[in-house]
Amino acid sequence: MSIVVSLPTQELVDDVTARLDPALDIDLVLWDGTGEAPCEHIDMYVPAAVGPTHAMPDLGAVGCHFVQGLAIGFDGVEQTLPHGVSYANAASVHETATAELAVALLLEAQRRLPEFLELQRLGQWHMMGCPGLADRRIVMLGYGGVGKAIAQRLAGFEVDLVPVAHTARVQDGVQVHAMEEVPDLLPGADILLNALPGGPATHHLIDDAVLSALPDGALVCNIGRGPTVDTDALVAHLRRGRIRVASDVWDPEPLPAGHPLWSLDGVIITPHIGGLSDALKPRMTRLLVRQAERLARGEEPVNIVLQA
Missing domain, CATH: 3.40.50.720 (NAD(P)-binding Rossmann-like Domain)
Structure with missing residues (x-):
């Protein structure tokens, strides 16, 4: 048959x-x-x-x-x-392509590529320093297929990667932290990278309290699902110049014309194209x-x- x-x-x-x-x-x-x-x-x-x-x-x-x-x-x-x-x-x-984009977004933000591209358009040669990735502490929420693929690709950048999952464990020689440890991890994070799936358990997991715990100038990168981040809280912190954002997923999607995220400083937007290679x-x-x-x-x- x-x-x-x-x-x-x-x-x-x-x-x-x-x-x-x-x-x-x-x-x-x-x-x-x-x-x-x-x-x-x-x-x-x-x-x-x-x-x-x-x-x-x-x-x-x-x-x-x-x-x-x-x-x-x-x-x-x-x-x-x-x-x-x-x-x-x-x-x-999708894991490989999504991980590629995650690393690309981090590099774009940490090496100030949007600013250099704008200077190129203006025909201006202006040397600027940048945070870079080396020696930066990245707290990564989610250690499933996408999270592991990101970790593999970040290994060559000499970052201090701190993976977080639902439960603490040692996996393949990597210390994975539990979600309840996140409040203690955030103050020392240079980058908060979200690779969590969507659903009720992760809805607005990254809220005002989480963003407030990050140090000034921290980068937030969401490669998981848009609703894991409280957009109103994200916009409020961006308006105060506290954080930077480089993400592929958003809430709502598509971002409507006139949404503040389109025009705020310190924001890099890709339109949910992580797997599209x-x-x-x-x-x-x-x-x-x-x-x-x-x-x-x-x-x-x-x-x-x-x-x-």
Whole structure:
């Protein structure tokens, strides 16, 4: 009996088809979850987007019990995931590119690149010092896939990296601190780097109290999810010139025209493009092929984060 996988774009259908093991009985169908399903039964449904604002189709009507997401984050998915359906995230796809951007944002801010770019536009040669990354203490919230990828890339910059997770532990020789230690860690931080996922447990975790505990001139970098930061508190501290910000995720998204973050000094904005590099397409294809082939072999899919 063949395994049927629905994919939301023709490009994904073509890419996955080219890499599937021809010895396995796997059928790919094009379906973005809107309109009538293209067949009576689907084993693996891949939505174009997931979350509280993206309703799932009636997967029970096609006997589907497995959804493969295209993102690492899965905040809000549980609200729309039908009963009896498991959900896997796209771990292994986005971590590398997201970590690249995190390091790029830190370097851009710490080496004052926006200011030098403006001087270049003005045709002015003006030498300025900068904080740099070497010897800076970075308190990093989150030590999952993205956090570990960031840590690997920061190793060559001779920073003092202080990773923080839900519970304290020693992992791969690295001392990971617990969240309850954060208030004691913040006063000595040059940089607060957030790589936490979204959801109720992390909503506005970085609030006025956290920002107030940072020393003047500290850099805040959010590469996780926008709602983990209290935007009103962030704006208030920026207006006082206390902190700097270089982030990829924001609340709200997209940032509306006229939002104060667009015009405040000390802010570097990228529009949630952490995973959008040329590495995305081949890595996503490999994951989808792997999942489809595991199902065809009767094996459990990887990356299950919500179990039926």
